[in-house]
Amino acid sequence: QQPVQSPQAVILREGEDAVINCSSSKALYSVHWYRQKHGEAPVFLMILLKGGEQKGHDKISASFNEKKQQSSLYLTASQLSYSGTYFCGTEIQGAQKLVFGQGTRLTINP
């Protein structure tokens, strides 16, 4: 039931792009993306509802492919502040909870 994230870790230089994927074996109602910095609480990034929409703000965007039950998070022209662990949280319709993936650790080097 836990979504699977890939890759587990990414190391980039500032300005490079990254894609983080989140796949589920179950039919999803929504996918939530969070970023967590070391020792801090997860911070909400965006939510995507079923319907295959794409969202974004600044240089971070995401898509949700309902047919594949997969969401992807795109970080373009990465900044040092993007470093952290990214979690996808998935919601199955009718279930009042988010199930999180294992996280993707993103390191941005100058």
Add this chain to the structure above:
Amino acid sequence: EPEVTQTPSHQVTQMGQEVILRCVPISNHLYFYWYRQILGQKVEFLVSFYNNEISEKSEIFDDQFSVERPDGSNFTLKIRSTKLEDSAMYFCASSGDRGPLYEQYFGPGTRLTVT
């Protein structure tokens, strides 16, 4: 900007003792959650709460755990008899009146250490 607050930030307790973790959700939010995160691992759902009752709970949330909204502002998680494996960061979250699971806002967490 409104935020979720949690107290204490760190709690050390002995195995077998009861602990109560406190949270003050964002004031106009209606949906409340507890999650835990064992060091270096993923965030795990414990329980969701709406309209003064539990909406959903995970397998982790056994009879040792209980939640309460005692006064309309606080939201508490009680662990009756702590075990070593309860050591983790506990996050409270709340979401607003647009419906369940919209933009869950997380508090800063309470680090629970069971010795």
